[in-house]
Amino acid sequence: MNFLAAIGRTFLAFLAAVGRLALFTLTALAQCLKPPFYPRLFLRQVIDIGYYSLPVVGLTALFTGMVLALQTQAGFSRFGAGGFGADVVLLSVVRELGPVLAGLMVAGRIGASMAAEIGTMRVTEQIDALSTLSTNPYKYLVAPRLVAGLLMLPCLVIVADIIGVFGGFLISVYRLGENPSAYIASTWQALQAEDVVLSLLKAAAFGFVVALMGCYHGYNSRGGAQGVGAATTNAVVSASILILLFDFMITGLYVG
């Protein structure tokens, strides 16, 4: 009986957490649409998310593209299909690895930083101070981050896709000895607009999820340094899991 009660309590706690998150999301979204807007804060987030994440996202994409080219060559040559390297690298990077790895990297970098910053503001009463100064914390802290996350991750993913494909090109041409013109022609031929749209759609969803988790866990952090640490961990872990979940759902809808 105790076991059943424990399951029931856990399930109710889960539903309550989902409800709190839904309420937080709706409140934040409503504040995104209502003036006043804070362009300086939005620009700061754009630079934080879009510009300062470029090195980590770019490096991740480069190495992923290079590894893909090596693995494709090694694996596909067993079946006499070694010539599909360019297609496999392109499709893998654009459809899947570009947005997912960029999302995970940004979750680690930006989700953690948002949770830590907002969490510290919570435990030092800075969020209460915002309210007393006639400023809505959702509008001032959450809305600029959500919009910047939604818009900047697609930009990062475009760069990641290009760099990833370029990494595959480097390995295929300079290590595996493929003809550069043939590789580029093959890549162009395999490239389809709908793959890019899928990539950007995933990126926008992941960007929103990363910013939302960072803000939500930071905003609700409690109990000093330990609470901020827990909020940071929870933000990264939940954003990472949600990225993989959304990736599966969006791919499932796309594939049909």
Next chain:
Amino acid sequence: MATPKIRLEGVHKAFGPKQVLRGIDLEIASGESLVVIGGSGTGKSVLLKSTLGLIRPDRGRILIDGAETQDLSGGDRVGLMKRFGMLFQGAALFDSLTVWENVAFGLIQGRGESRKRAKEIAVDKLAQVGLGPDVAALYPAELSGGMQKRVGLARAIAAEPEIIFFDEPTTGLDPIMADVINDLIVKCRRDLGATTLSITHDMASARKIADRIAMIHEGRIIWAGPAAQVNDSGNPYVDQFVHGRADGPIQMQVRVS
């Protein structure tokens, strides 16, 4: 009889199973300085934050100038906040902004003042709390605790509010700096003619800034009276607290049960 500036009627608040406020009844007249004293964990901060609207009470009414405020939200709440100033216990300065931007924050964001005009006002308010214009360009992390409190006070009075709340204004300060802050609070209140509600467990501070003192214990106001009577309250709880005695009706939990 004049309508009190602030009136609390039967305010209750619980966090899970822990009942923090158990029916607070309190009145503060316009222009009056009320200080609520009480030990740690008695509900002082929750009382202050409930009155300010940062925490929603479970039951009871909070009236400002006779109008209920406990259910306000959105634009109405933001509008009400323009009438308040607040000095937080740890000053709660925004560490990504300079000192003058902190002081001018409410003027720029809440009242739409231009940055140039807001900076002039901020420098003026900093001067009122004894800080020179050279401090204006510093960041909060570059200031001592006492200076942060002064900046917090300058921010609280920047928009010249009708009502100012002080949350443990002298906690963490040395006795001399604590007295400086007390003097500044008295001066600012006199200059603005504001109604003030302070919470503290520092009796020297309470005696200096209060017209009236109320004591909170286990979520209820157990005594309220003029500041001059606090030493002769006739209430054993107040006597024990005021004289800082370990023996008395207030039993402190000294170990985890």
